[in-house]
Amino acid sequence: MISAMSGVRVLEIAHYIAGPQCCQILADHGAEVIKVEPPDGEMGRRAQPVHDGDSLYFAANNRTKRAITLDLRSEQGKEVLHELIGRADVLVTNYANGVPDRLGFGFDEVHRINPRAVMVHITGFGRTGPYSSWVAYDGIIQAMSGLADMTGEPDGAPTIAGPFVADNVTGMQAAMAAMLGLLARERTGRGQLIDVGMLDSMFPLLAHHLSVAAAGIGEPTRWGSALPTNYSGLYPAGDGWVYIAPITPKMWESFSALLGHPEWAEQEAAERGWRVRERERIDAQVVEWTRGRTKAEVVAALQADGVVCGPVQSVADLVSDPQVRARGIAVEVPLRDGVHATVPGPALRLADTPARSPGRPPGLGEHTDEVLAQLGYSAERISALHRDNVTGRAS
Template identity: 50%
Template structure:
């Protein structure tokens, strides 16, 4: 990148776990000076053992930031907070509703200090929801948003997604809200407040499912490894699984040739005569009888030769070794907190500043003196211990 888009923007991140820190990291990757404001005990997701699960979890969300440690329950902490707010452009928090106000950085409070602040508060349900005071972690939002209901086999239990989808989607929306707020400030010269709900963020992904349920009276159900309303899905191979998507007439005809099953052809004989979904189980059995007899690599290669979209079902370690992933630099490493060693993290799908992966997450309060001119003075017992 030539010029960092956010090099003149200072962000105060009052974040923990995923959504707030993920938003902050996206902004830091674009050159923003992201200051992680932490209590003496630090972000609740900090690890206490090097390269434990919690430690790598924290590293994957907090690189390239600076840390200020403030006890916001003290007068000195509040004075330092006001000084920080006066220098900031953006405040991002994913603390529960009511906590920012209790700790002195609610929107009405910070607006009095700096009316040009772009403020984004991500919470489970939003500040004005009847559920505002309910605790909401990623799994709660998965359960309420329809994601769990729509995931799993048709005759099986609803299943959670294998990743923290609502947390990350909300973090992405938070970063968008920051950019929209900065654009508005540039045009109108005033700050803004975005009340962002995790549940709302996930509902935005429902697409046609909402109309199906509310207008058409058809409640969408789980379809397992198939794709709803499209002829695509997962099939068992001799040594693993593949995903096949013979969506068009040409692809379907080619697939029938590869699996040597001309009896498939009448079910999709013309663009306006596609009856495959009405006979899906029967057709899938024919296709899978062939895929089960061939290894994944052969299935993918033979389908690829005739232009039928096909992919292995990657494990995470297989994905990390894939040539595309390596070529696109989506497996990166950053220094461990303290600089002794490194930890593997996902790359960014966007261009980022050159320092994005050269700086690991800060230790608690590492930059307090640098930013505020005062050294941290926490209760040593409150700091999490790290065992090397």
């Protein structure tokens, strides 16, 4: 099967989420990804949660790759790495600024070895600016990007989102960067350095909120689950919560009639914004209606009348959700000893060049001998690298 990125060789020198997630997206769509790790493995391999000895954190970000271990502090390790660079289309790293240069894969060196290689360098704050030397993790970027300040209840504290939003959004941006770099290479014949900052990657999420703040016409901050500009929000059902958003005039008319208050639609038609100003009074009656029904009953009634709504689901609910199952959004990947992990699958559906079936995450150094042999190394030379601990494995 031909996928969109088939024939593209990617060299991953990355850890944790942003870099590995970028390369996993490329691997899902056909790229050959070789993951280069230090002899004791990248730090994500030891990250919690662990299931039967395997990190589920690692499994969720590293499927369908090949893994090689190299000591890049050694000259022999750098020599092998340079040969891999010579055959790569893309190099992805999320090592801190300065580290790639120290380990022999700064862009100048990459470009000297392979002028056609695209290098995607992910850092917390980019390669320039007063914070460029700062190390960042997901929570730091959520805090500094405005996301935490805009999340939570109006009278509550800033809140860090449960999922690693900054890491994963950056991984997506980096995957797009790699593809843009390859597209540009088709026109110029040359690779380039692409500077991906985690803080930069979060800015598109701010959208018009940034415009409002810059214009001095407001200060976007926390408003909980209710939109400040329209009528929507979370409401308690008898067995959980539902999100209801009768935003359009037609939906508001249907919603008002369903709850036995057709006058609400008349008031909103006469005074635009009335439902927002009267939210507290309307909410009390909506809650009375939703509390007497299950989530499924609320959703069924509203959907039947064309009102946008949905149940609040836990992550555990999603495992058996019929839409998730029908779309194949969650996939099982094998680990070891017959154990499987359920992880998020490819998000995109390409009709003619579909993503390939997800493979398992590689064992530490699992493909070292295979990759070295493909570089033309003899069995004796491979054994010597093992003996000298260049690959972290003495013979």
